[in-house]
Amino acid sequence: xxxxxVVLVDDHGLFRSGVRAELGRQVEVVGEADDVQPxxxxxxxxxxxxxxxxxxxxxxGGQAVVEAIKPEHPEVRFLALSASDAPExxxxxxxxxxxxxxxxTISTAELADAIRRVAAxxxxxxxxxxxxxxxxxxxxxxxxxxxxxxxxELDQLTGREREVLRLIAQGYTYKEIARELxxxxxxxxxxxxxxxxxxxxxxRHQLTRWAAERRLT
Amino acid sequence: MALIASSGIARHDGCVEQPPRWPGDxxxxxxxxxxxxxxxxxxxxGPLRRDTSDRLLGxxxxxxxxxxxxxxxxxRIVFVLIALVTTxxxxxxxxxxxxxxxxxxxxxxxxxxxxxxxxxxxxxIGLATLLTLALLVGGVFNDGWFASWAWPQVCSVAGLVLIWxxxxxxxxxxxxxxxxxxxxxxxxxxxxxxxxxxLALSAVLIISGAISLASAHASLALLRPLGGVALVIAxxxxxxxxxxxxxxxxxxxERQARVRAEERADIAARVHDSVLQTLALIQRRADDPQKVxxxxxxxxxxxxxxxxxxRAPNEADEDTxxxxxxxxxxxxxxxxxxxxVEAVIVGDCALDENLSALLAAAREATVNAAxxxxxxxxxxxxxxxxxxxxxxVRDRGRGFDPxxxxxxxxxxxxxxxxxxxxxxxxxxxxxxxxxxxKISLKMPRAAGxxxxxx
Numbered sequence: 001x002x003x004x005x006v007v008l009v010d011d012h013g014l015f016r017s018g019v020r021a022e023l024g025r026q027v028e029v030v031g032e033a034d035d036v037q038p039x040x041x042x043x044x045x046x047x048x049x050x051x052x053x054x055x056x057x058x059x060x061g062g063q064a065v066v067e068a069i070k071p072e073h074p075e076v077r078f079l080a081l082s083a084s085d086a087p088e089x090x091x092x093x094x095x096x097x098x099x100x101x102x103x104x105t106i107s108t109a110e111l112a113d114a115i116r117r118v119a120a121x122x123x124x125x126x127x128x129x130x131x132x133x134x135x136x137x138x139x140x141x142x143x144x145x146x147x148x149x150x151x152x153e154l155d156q157l158t159g160r161e162r163e164v165l166r167l168i169a170q171g172y173t174y175k176e177i178a179r180e181l182x183x184x185x186x187x188x189x190x191x192x193x194x195x196x197x198x199x200x201x202x203x204r205h206q207l208t209r210w211a212a213e214r215r216l217t
Numbered sequence: 218m219a220l221i222a223s224s225g226i227a228r229h230d231g232c233v234e235q236p237p238r239w240p241g242d243x244x245x246x247x248x249x250x251x252x253x254x255x256x257x258x259x260x261x262x263g264p265l266r267r268d269t270s271d272r273l274l275g276x277x278x279x280x281x282x283x284x285x286x287x288x289x290x291x292x293r294i295v296f297v298l299i300a301l302v303t304t305x306x307x308x309x310x311x312x313x314x315x316x317x318x319x320x321x322x323x324x325x326x327x328x329x330x331x332x333x334x335x336x337x338x339x340x341x342i343g344l345a346t347l348l349t350l351a352l353l354v355g356g357v358f359n360d361g362w363f364a365s366w367a368w369p370q371v372c373s374v375a376g377l378v379l380i381w382x383x384x385x386x387x388x389x390x391x392x393x394x395x396x397x398x399x400x401x402x403x404x405x406x407x408x409x410x411x412x413x414x415x416l417a418l419s420a421v422l423i424i425s426g427a428i429s430l431a432s433a434h435a436s437l438a439l440l441r442p443l444g445g446v447a448l449v450i451a452x453x454x455x456x457x458x459x460x461x462x463x464x465x466x467x468x469x470x471e472r473q474a475r476v477r478a479e480e481r482a483d484i485a486a487r488v489h490d491s492v493l494q495t496l497a498l499i500q501r502r503a504d505d506p507q508k509v510x511x512x513x514x515x516x517x518x519x520x521x522x523x524x525x526x527x528r529a530p531n532e533a534d535e536d537t538x539x540x541x542x543x544x545x546x547x548x549x550x551x552x553x554x555x556x557x558v559e560a561v562i563v564g565d566c567a568l569d570e571n572l573s574a575l576l577a578a579a580r581e582a583t584v585n586a587a588x589x590x591x592x593x594x595x596x597x598x599x600x601x602x603x604x605x606x607x608x609x610v611r612d613r614g615r616g617f618d619p620x621x622x623x624x625x626x627x628x629x630x631x632x633x634x635x636x637x638x639x640x641x642x643x644x645x646x647x648x649x650x651x652x653x654x655k656i657s658l659k660m661p662r663a664a665g666x667x668x669x670x671x
Contacts, residue, residue, distance in 0.1 A: 086525050127596065131561035134600065138564055169561040170611050170655075171596035 004119035007031045007046060009039040009065060010054040010081070015104070019052070019111070026112040035059045040068045043076060049119040053098065055082035055089050063096035070097045079118045087132045095200050100124025122189045123196035130168035133157075133199060154202045157195060164191045266321040267314075269387065274395075275315035275380070305369035312376035320385065330383040337382035345375040394464070415455055422452035491519055511555045518548065539606060540565040542576040543599045546583055550595070554587035557594045564601030566662070571640045572606060575660040578636040578644070582610040582656045590614025590654060605661045613653040633658075 006027045008016045011034045020029045031046050033039035036059035043051055043065070051069075053062045066078050078098040082090060083105075090101050099118045102111065103126055114124040125133070137157045157165070160181075167177045174192075178185045268279035271289060278296055282289035300307030316328040331337055348371045381392050426448030495516040502508045522544075540562045547558040566572070579597070586595045592614030599608045633656070637644045642660035 127559060127561050127598075131563050131598075134563040166598065166600065166609075169563070169596075170598040170609050171559060171594070171613075172611075 003028050004049040004115055005030045005046070006115060007033065007039070007043055007048040007051045009033045009043075009051060009057070009062070011035060011057055012054075015054075022108040023112055023115075027115050036061075036064045036068075039065050043069050044073065047073060047076060049077065050115050051076060051078045052115065053078050053080050053093070055080050055093050055101075061089065062093045062098070066093060066096040066098055077118050077121070079114060079124060087135075090129060091132060091136065091199070094129075094196070097200065099196065100126075101129045102126045103128060117189075123192045125165070125168050125192055125195070127169045127171050130165040133195060134162065134165050134169065137198075154198050157198065161191050161195050164188060165195060168192075265318055267318050269320045269322075269385075272391070274391065275311070275384075275388065276320065277311055277314045277318065280318060280321070303369075305373075309369045309372045309376070312373045312380070315380055316376055320388075323385070327380055327383045327388075331379040334379070334383055337379050340382070341375040341378040344378055345371050348374060415459075419452040419455035422448045422455065426450075426452060487523070491523075492516060507555045510557065511551060514551055514557055515548075518544075538565050538567055539572055539576070539599060539601060542568060542573075543579070543597060543608070546576065546580045547597060549580075550583050550587050554584070556587040556592070558583065558587075558597050559594055560597040560599070562599045566601045566606070569663055571642070571660050571663060574636050574640045575606060575608060575642060575658055578633045578642075578658055579608045579610060581633050581636075582658070586610055586612040586614065586654060586656075590616070592653065601662075603662070605659050607660075608658040609655060610658075611653065611655040616648045616650050616652045616654050618648075618650050 003025070004027050006023075006029050008019060008029060008031070010016050010019075010032075013034065016032050016034075020032070023029065027050075030048055031042045033042045034057075036057050039051075039053075039057075051065070053065060055062045057065070062078075062080055069076055069078075078093075080090065080093040080098040080101040081104060082101070083103070094101060099121075100114060100123050102114050102124060106114070106126070117124050134157075137155075163181060164177055167180060172180065174185050174188045177183075177188045181188075265284045266280050267276040268283045268289075269276045271279040271283075273279075273293065278292040279289045281287065282292045296307060296311060300311070303310075316331070317326050319326045377392065381389060384392070495512055499509050499512050502512065543560055543562055547560040550556065550558050568576070579599075583595060583597060586592065590612040592612035594612075596609070596611040598611070599606070634644050636642075637658060637660065640660060642658060645657040645659075646654070647657075648654035
């Protein structure tokens with residue numbers, strides 16, 4: 001497989017140079033940007049395979065970049081990266097169209113692996129994101145007893161998907177999950193992609209409420 | 218000058234023994250007045266100074282309020298009432314006080330500085346005579362009512378000119394602020410079309426209102442003069458409305474800025490207490506990587522709980538919910554064994570005896586993993602479901618063969634088992650040599666408890 005072309009978008013120069021040095025030749029870093037507007041211009045001109053995108057940018061947050069690029073260049077894939085991981089911010093970037101989310105404490109090998117995975121069109125869930133998603137899609141009935149508009153295709157996780165997410169939350173790699181559940185890595189990947197699709201498309205009432213409850217007030 | 222006479226009367230008003238006080242307030246203050254709307258405290262006792270920190274105009278009212286311990290708003294109301302009752306001479310008294318009373322912290326009054334400002338005095342006199350002339354001409358067509366209101370304003374304008382020229386930069390800004398709509402009306406703002414239209418419209422309203430007022434005859438119904446008054450007021454609102462709005466907005470902007478500054482100070486204090494201290498510790502422990510990692514993680518957790526959960530650092534963590542209990546385990550194990558613990562918590566609920574037992578078992582399992590597995594990180598996963606709570610402790614350490622468990626580890630496993638089974642929970646241990654260990658704990662939730670999610 002070709003080495004994926006990557007653009008780094010992060011407002012911390014120290015972090016960018018660190019990632020660039022660590023990733024070395026595992027990926028090809030073709031450009032760096034430190035804010036929303038420069039990032040949009042750079043990505044549109046370079047059209048990289050993967051954009052490594054900080055959730056928190058001074059000029060409007062990572063989702064602004066995703067929202068600006070997605071309609072014109074759907075082939076550019078985004079991997080969200082954050083040190084803070086406030087759940088609602090992370091979910092917002094994912095819902096804008098990012099293919100995954102990892103924390104900045106991730107090891108270099110795992111980061112390179114995540115980039116390759118996103119470049120190949122798969123989804124990447126960190127253990128923390130898996131926890132958020134399980135929480136957001138929790139099967140708890142709404143306390144008011146009202147049933148919101150409900151699309152079982154999109155608004156609920158299957159049992160298998162929940163199992164996969166639980167294992168990711170426990171720190172399992174895809175390979176370990178495949179072995180644990182006696183399925184192939186490809187199947188694990190398709191479960192994760194399906195969860196990502198639901199996360200992006202679901203209009204589930206609880207998802208919004210969940211994010212709202214966790215908003216910093 | 219009339220203003221001296223007027224303020225002199227106001228000050229002495231028949232109670233010479235008393236220190237100068239506001240008219241109608243010569244009686245000694247009754248004790249029950251203290252802390253009321255009118256009187257807040259006994260006063261500062263020092264010399265009378267204008268309070269420029271809490272001023273609307275020159276800080277005279279605020280200064281008097283601080284001096285004698287009155288409520289500034291009450292003093293202002295009294296000022297306005299006096300100005301109305303004395304047909305405007307109260308305003309003259311105010312301007313006079315502004316000129317003569319030094320500002321707090323300043324070494325002289327504006328009047329003392331104005332004495333050497335010959336150009337300012339000439340300007341004031343010139344303006345006053347010009348206005349007087351205009352008023353004389355105007356007075357011919359009116360009765361005495363108009364003149365009695367107008368004369369004090371001539372004196373005030375002259376005083377304000379002196380203040381304008383000799384006051385501090387702050388006071389000049391205040392005057393400019395209040396005088397702005399006048400200069401705007403004088404045609405300065407015709408540069409933009411909207412305000413030109415606004416001015417034209419209000420001029421039409423005022424003129425038609427004035428005509429309606431002027432042409433009012435006794436024979437006509439009362440409706441016409443009233444309509445005229447309404448038109449004049451509408452015209453004035455149209456001219457001054459945006460300016461009033463801007464003043465209100467400026468005030469709220471200022472308040473917001475103050476709130477922001479306080480918040481920033483609060484954040485700075487917290488960052489100093491936590492982050493900067495930890496960074497200093499990290500620099501001193503640079504030779505001990507494990508300690509550095511531990512310090513960084515401890516700081517990260519503290520910051521996170523403050524930023525995203527709104528808990529103050531060092532705030533007593535009341536372990537009344539499952540999530541708090543799991544975080545406590547994470548914290549304690551990291552602190553004691555220096556092994557990072559990644560905790561993911563899905564949902565939350567209040568603790569009961571069963572769940573406390575579950576937490577105790579999870580703590581043993583986590584400590585066990587930290588002590589024996591040799592793993593670089595331990596995963597702690599808790600999920601609250603409607604019927605049960607599950608907790609998984611997992612490491613990628615050396616693992617063991619469950620069939621040949623060494624005695625020391627067997628004991629621990631049994632104590633975990635014991636705690637769980639006594640409360641109706643289950644334990645599943647999965648491990649293989651070289652592949653790490655996974656301990657799954659499941660505890661049923663007490664019946665009737667709603668699936669509360671935090």
